[in-house]
Amino acid sequence: MDLDVFVTAHQAEWHRLEQLLGRGRRLTGEEADELVALYQRTATHLSLLQSSAPDPMLTGRLTQLVARARATVTGARRSSWRDAARFFTAGFPAAVYRSRRWWVPTALLCTALGAVIGWWIAAHPEVQAAIAAPEELRALTEPGGGYEVYYSSHPAASFAAQVWTNNAQAAAMCLVLGAFLGLPVLWILFQNVLNLGVGLGLMSSAGRLDTFLGLILPHGLLELTAVFVAAGTGLRLGWTVIDPGPRTRRTALAEQGRAALGMAIGLAAVLFVSGLIEAFVTPSGLPTWARIAIGVLAEGAFLAYVFVVGRRAARAGETGDVEHADRSASVPTAA
Numbered sequence: 001m002d003l004d005v006f007v008t009a010h011q012a013e014w015h016r017l018e019q020l021l022g023r024g025r026r027l028t029g030e031e032a033d034e035l036v037a038l039y040q041r042t043a044t045h046l047s048l049l050q051s052s053a054p055d056p057m058l059t060g061r062l063t064q065l066v067a068r069a070r071a072t073v074t075g076a077r078r079s080s081w082r083d084a085a086r087f088f089t090a091g092f093p094a095a096v097y098r099s100r101r102w103w104v105p106t107a108l109l110c111t112a113l114g115a116v117i118g119w120w121i122a123a124h125p126e127v128q129a130a131i132a133a134p135e136e137l138r139a140l141t142e143p144g145g146g147y148e149v150y151y152s153s154h155p156a157a158s159f160a161a162q163v164w165t166n167n168a169q170a171a172a173m174c175l176v177l178g179a180f181l182g183l184p185v186l187w188i189l190f191q192n193v194l195n196l197g198v199g200l201g202l203m204s205s206a207g208r209l210d211t212f213l214g215l216i217l218p219h220g221l222l223e224l225t226a227v228f229v230a231a232g233t234g235l236r237l238g239w240t241v242i243d244p245g246p247r248t249r250r251t252a253l254a255e256q257g258r259a260a261l262g263m264a265i266g267l268a269a270v271l272f273v274s275g276l277i278e279a280f281v282t283p284s285g286l287p288t289w290a291r292i293a294i295g296v297l298a299e300g301a302f303l304a305y306v307f308v309v310g311r312r313a314a315r316a317g318e319t320g321d322v323e324h325a326d327r328s329a330s331v332p333t334a335a
Contacts, residue, residue: 003055010045013038014065021068039069092266093310095259095320096229100306103232110189110228114196121201128205131198141206147199151215151283164275167223168268171230175260175267178234179253181241185234192227196220214288218295219278222302226270233260259320273298 017038020031027035046062049055096103121127128137140146170188177184196216203212237256244252281294 003058006045006049007058010041013041014045014062017042017065017069021065021072035069036073039066039073042066042069087262088266088269089309090313090316090318091262091320093306094313094318095233095263095310096266096306097310097314098319099229099233099236099263102236103229106189106232106235107225107228110193110224114193114200117194117197118200118204121198122204125205128202131202137202137206141202141208143208143211147203147212147215151278161275163278164268164272167227167271167275171227171267171271172264174227174230174234175237175264176234178237178260179241179257180238182235182238185231185238189227189231192224196224210288214291215282218282218291219274221295221299222277223271223274225299225302226267226274230263230267233263255319262320270302 017035020027020035020038042062043066046059046066049059049062121131131137132140138145170192174185174188177188199212199216200209203209237253237260240252240256241249247255277294277298281291284291286294
């Protein structure tokens with residue numbers, strides 16, 4: 001493409017579009033039709049420039065021009081509480097449900113691996129000795145030791161905020177780093193599974209597995225599920241880089257990336273609930289069965305939210321992506 005010839009041929013159309021967008025008064029019907037036609041042609045010009053003769057200054061100018069024209073043609077849309085309600089009642093649960101083929105196997109495999117690591121540590125004293133000295137292990141596992149004190153070592157409110165921040169950060173990292181073929185996600189998963197397995201093994205070897213489960217299950221069921229959802233979504237994003245399917249890689253990554261960003265917001269809310277349970281329920285004086293029951297109820301509510309509400313929304317066509325009007329056009333429409 002000869003860039004100078006292209007600009008000379010279409011400069012008048014771009015200038016006319018700028019004139020129409022710059023008018024302060026309402027456009028006539030004829031002018032509105034002209035604006036729509038010029039917007040469509042300019043969008044096509046922008047697509048041609050991006051693929052054939054990328055020029056940063058010209059591309060930037062036309063990108064702004066197309067964005068302004070698109071906002072004028074489609075109408076500016078403001079976010080509202082209705083958008084937030086729609087996100088939590090349809091978009092987020094649908095996105096989690098649609099990614100179930102990634103995060104459910106991830107959860108099952110990680111849970112099984114954590115159990116195997118725990119059994120291996122509990123059954124091999126030499127492995128325990130490699131983890132820490134005997135007196136350090138006793139300090140961790142004895143009544144009133146490190147595992148129990150951890151949940152009541154700070155005021156509940158500040159502890160909840162700290163736990164929520166750390167878990168939300170881990171989930172966000174799984175979602176964002178999934179674009180790197182999912183490899184960082186596998187490392188984050190392994191660290192979480194290893195920590196769980198070590199706790200299971202050490203407390204089991206000390207004959208206090210019931211105590212450990214009473215401490216971990218109230219909040220851990222929901223917390224780990226959220227992490228597994230984030231990891232599964234990150235792995236799905238990484239696989240999209242390898243196999244985008246019938247879409248272009250750019251379009252597929254854009255769709256998955258937007259859904260992952262929305263999922264990060266939804267999972268932050270889920271982890272906020274698990275953080276409250278970890279801060280106020282886990283260290284409480286409630287009987288072990290009552291604390292575990294609260295954790296099971298929270299987990300059951302989330303799963304029902306995903307597999308009932310999410311499935312219904314997914315079948316209705318919800319994908320967890322942003323509204324169609326808020327997406328960038330993947331294929332410009334020619335006039």
